[in-house]
Amino acid sequence: MRLLGLYVLALQVQGAGTSDQAGGQDLVALVSRSSPVAKLVLLVLILFSIASWGIILFKLWALNRAERQSSAFLDVFRRSSKFSEVHAVCKNLSDSPLVGIFQAGYAELNTQLRQTPGASPPGAAPRPNLRSLPALDRALLRASAVEVNKLEHRVSFLATTASITPYIGLFGTVWGIMAAFQGIGQTGSTNLGVVAPGIADALAGHVVLEIVGTLEAAVARAAELAQPGDVVLLSPACASFDQFRDYRERGERFRAYVRALR
Numbered sequence: 179m180r181l182l183g184l185y186v187l188a189l190q191v192q193g194a195g196t197s198d199q200a201g202g203q204d205l206v207a208l209v210s211r212s213s214p215v216a217k218l219v220l221l222v223l224i225l226f227s228i229a230s231w232g233i234i235l236f237k238l239w240a241l242n243r244a245e246r247q248s249s250a251f252l253d254v255f256r257r258s259s260k261f262s263e264v265h266a267v268c269k270n271l272s273d274s275p276l277v278g279i280f281q282a283g284y285a286e287l288n289t290q291l292r293q294t295p296g297a298s299p300p301g302a303a304p305r306p307n308l309r310s311l312p313a314l315d316r317a318l319l320r321a322s323a324v325e326v327n328k329l330e331h332r333v334s335f336l337a338t339t340a341s342i343t344p345y346i347g348l349f350g351t352v353w354g355i356m357a358a359f360q361g362i363g364q365t366g367s368t369n370l371g372v373v374a375p376g377i378a379d380a381l382a383g384h385v386v387l388e389i390v391g392t393l394e395a396a397v398a399r400a401a402e403l404a405q406p407g408d409v410v411l412l413s414p415a416c417a418s419f420d421q422f423r424d425y426r427e428r429g430e431r432f433r434a435y436v437r438a439l440r
Contacts, residue, residue: 219350226339226346233332240273244329247274255280261287275325282321286314393421393428397435410436 251267251274258264265284268277290309308314390396400410422428 213354215353216350219346219353222346223343226343230336230339233336237333241329243273244275247271248276250274251276251280275322275329278325278328279318279321282317283314286317290314393431394435397432397439401439 248271251264251271254267255264255276261284264280268281271277287308290313291307390399397410404410422431
C-alpha cells in the first residue's frame with residue numbers, strides 16, 4: 179500500500195511485484211522522512227523483533243537437542259539392567275530433561291537405600307531399606323518442575339513481546355495522527371503540506387509511503403511502480419477539497435488520468 183498525494187494507491191499484486199531494490203529504497207526513504215518519535219518507535223520494535231527471533235531460533239535448537247538426547251537416554255535406560263549403568267551416561271546427555279529427573283530420583287534412592295546395621299536378622303546379609311516412597315515421589319516432582327522451567331526459560335519474554343509491541347506500534351500511529359491534527363489546527367488548512375508529515379508518521383512501520391503533490395502525479399507514479407497484473411486502487415486518505423470540487427470530480431479526474439496512460 180502506498181500513500182501518493184492525498185490518495186492511497188493499493189497495489190494488489192496478482193503478478194510479479196516491484197523489484198527488491200525499489201522496495202529497499204522506499205523503506206530507506208520512509209525511515210529518513212519520519213519524525214524522531216516514529217524512528218524511536220521503529221527502533222524499539224526492531225530491537226524486540228531481533229531479540230524475539232534470537233530466542234525463537236535458540237529454543238528451536240535447544241528443543242531439538244533435548245529431543246535427540248532424550249531418545250538416546252531412553253534407549254540406554256531400557257537396555258540397562260542397573261541404574262548405575264544409566265547414571266554413567268548421564269553426563270553426556272545433560273540437555274535431556276529426563277536425565278535431570280533420573281538423577282534426582284537416583285540420588286534420593288541412594289540416600290534411602292542404605293544398609294542399616296541391625297535391620298536384618300543375625301547372620302543374614304544386610305538388605306537396603308526404602309524408608310519413604312512419598313519422599314521419592316516429591317523428589318521426582320521437584321526435578322520435573324525444574325526441568326520444565328529450564329525448557330520454558332525466556333519464553334515469557336516472547337509472550338510479553340506479543341502483548342506490548344502492538345501497543346507500541348499503536349502509540350506511533352496515534353502520535354502521527356495527533357501531529358496531523360495539530361498541523362491542521364495551527365494552519366486552519368487541510369492541504370497536503372500540512373497533513374502529509376503526520377499521516378506519514380501514523381502509517382510508519384505499517385505501509386510503504388510515497389508522497390506526491392497531485393492526483394495526476396500519483397497516477398503516473400503508480401503506473402511506474404505497477405507490474406503486469408497489478409491492480410491500482412483509488413482510496414482517498416483525505417477529502418481533497420483543496421484540489422477538487424467534490425468526490426465525483428475527483429473520480430472522473432482519476433479515470434481520465436488512467437485513460438491517458440494508454
